[in-house]
Amino acid sequence: MATEKEAQGGLEWRVSVPEGSAAEMELESKWIHRARTWLIQLVMTVVSKVTSFGKKAGTIGADDPRKVIHGVKVGIALTLVSLFYYTRPLYDGVGGCAMWAVMTVVVVFEFTVGGCLYKGINRAVATSTAGTLAVGIHWIASKSGAKMEPIILSSSVFLLASAATFSRFIPNIKARFDYGITIFILTFSLVAVSGYRVDELLRLAQVRICTIAIGIAICLVVCVLVRPVWAGQELHLLVSRNMDKLADSLEGLVEDYFMNDKKVEGEVSYSQRSQGYKNVLNSKASEDSQANLARWEPRHGKFGFKHPWCQYLKVGAAMRYCAYCMEALNGCINSEFQAPEHMKRHLRDVCMRLSLGSSKVLKEISSSVKSMKESRSIQVLVGEMNDAVEELQVALRSLPKQLTQSPPPPAAAEAATIEKRHCVPAVTISLTEVMPLFTAASLLIEVSERVGGVVDAVGTLATLACFEPIDHKKPSSSVVPRDEESVKPSQEV
Template sequence: MGSVVIPIPDGDQGCTHDIKQEKKFQASLSGIISFVQKNKDEIRKVIHAIKVGIALVLVSLVYFVDTFYKEVGDDNAMWAIMTVVVIFEFHAGATLSKGLYRGAGTVVGGGLGSLAAILGQLAGGIGNPVVVGVSLFIFGGAATYVRLNPNIKKKYDYGVMISILTFNLVSVSGLGGESVMEIARERFLMIVLGFAICICTSFFVFPMWASDELHDSTVSKFEGLASSIEGCIEKYFNEKEDQSVRPIASFKGCISVLNSKAKDESLVKFAKWEPPHGKFGLSHPWEKYQKIGETLRELAVTILSLEGSLNSPEQPLQALKESIKEPCEAAGSSLARTLRELGESIMKMRRCQPGASIAPDLKLARQELSQAMSTFKLGKLDNAEGFAIACFLFTLMGVVEKLENLSKEVEELGELAGFLQG
């Protein structure tokens, strides 16, 4: 009887195969993560588009429920779809605020419009269009004048506009002899239905929270400014004289911060409307984020002014720069480290210890710059070179002062928001 040889795989080969498979999986996973990070905004836009589609499908089901459709009619059912199209915004807080403003405007405009229509029907005959016309003129003109007020336009413009629209539609409906109160009731119910569908879809299907975006964008600003300071000092003391090695790329963080004011204001406004979720409670101090954003913009302006020192035609000789290089680099390192610590404090929602790390770093930066600005060093320079170096040093000292104010704002945010002790 012949022998049968059964090959037994080597244990090491099996292990190697598993390792290769694991490496392939890790490579694929890292590729997916990298793709998501690079295309995060586009993915969020796609998700928002899908959510709007879902809301439109749900609200359109009104047309397929015969009993409900016959009750409200074709004209009134359309108001639910219009509500979804008009109020569904990217952020959940924006959708909620716009929906509530639409509801308030509908109630005010519908109520006054019904009153005008009823008065017109009581007048009868030629008095009906006269009463309605006068009412339209008075209410439309008065509401439009109110809309021109800057404070009203900034906060309540949409609600006032909806009240004008609803007043016109409801009051004119009474001219045909229809039941004004019944029309107003049915249209209001359709608006409530559309609003409810928008809120449920926005809040429970991959919600886009304005508060999360505001929190994350605020944290990213600290890193951007820290990188700008490091890049600026590195370029200033670069031995190469070719201007092509001094791109403005190091100031991209500053420019981004300066352009963030409008976005921050809208995010703060929407975040106030959002319900408690995740790490944010009901009374989270969103206004403080806006104040921190303003302080960061002031700091960005000061850092951006260093660009003048980099591009100034009166550049000191490299040997003269070397005399202040060491203290300036130490100061820049302390400033960048402080910015990152403040940003990390907000990100982790933990109160930083100013006496343990922030204050010593800022004190060190101030001491290093004071040493560089000593009369012993600057007194040996001629006017043009001394002025160029002094401008650079005094601007850096201004960065220290702005950063001290910023650390106080972050500390106050930790107290108001109840950050945990670091």
């Protein structure tokens, strides 16, 4: 080992570092650390979003497996139509126009059979009509000379496009043929404009119409044969479910109002159940859309041709008319000003009885609509509901007598001395304190009256849709009445 002196006498190496380089290196390391942290956070964010998206997709598929099946059906339809590209004989038949068949499948295929038929029929009729008109107008323009041909074609495009666009503002046409009018404008403009420079216009129109027809046919076959979803059946179930939600909401609202002083475990479930009427208020657009699509569907299940789909809209309107009153009742329940509890107890039993009777009526007609059978007990339930309305009206007439009440009696020893000194004063309750209770009871009576309107609408639906009658029993031919058996021996004697 070298001694200390040798070490001191040895050579020493010195490195001169420029001023500020240490600070730059430290700053660079900080930037590297920040970039690495940002990259890690970005990867974690992407992973969490992908995971949450997968969970949402899984939840949607689990709640309604038909949506997953719909995606599979679209894939099947596109696979079948792609054969026109991959199979040489088919490709030679349609040529490059096979792309129109692919576009038709993508645009026409819908979730329900009614939606697929609506778009398919509209597209077929609009394409054929627009193609025929375009070819005819192009033929007339070609016979008019080179100068008049572009004028005639441009004028025809302007007039027909303007008239067709204006027709979309007519309510009946917009509801049933809005998609067809759009396709008519598109097809006529394409064929008319392209036909000015295309020699074989008729051949082009024929091929395009054939490819579109092929795409529509593939859509209809797959949509109808592979787990079909009928818009009419969806509308039927939607109306019956809304009746059940309306019945549960009515019960929940009355329970929340008269039983809110009792802290029970089911209080949260009551609050959630009482908000079901909001689904009825928000279902108008869905009912209108499904009723429009159901008109295009063929006979299926219990729903034949000319089924009264419009009456379902009237039933839905009657339910929304009832739900509006429940919205007001909900506002009364959640108001800051509440009636005294002892005044609520005066009307609690009769209000609970009325809400229960109205709920039973709604559930009974919901079961009748769902099974498409006339109800056996609806008249009895409506009578019980009307009796409960009369009881509540009688209770409301007697309510002003309850506005003046005496205080609780004192002890027996003190009672004599109090009576000697002065009489017991009466406690008067102001009308403003009881007004919320009057309002809630009046709204409940109004709800029961509007439930009667729902019953009338369902009765009309049962008549138009030919619900199965109550006495729908076929007598057996082998059974002989007792009267006839007793008559035969007497005749033989």
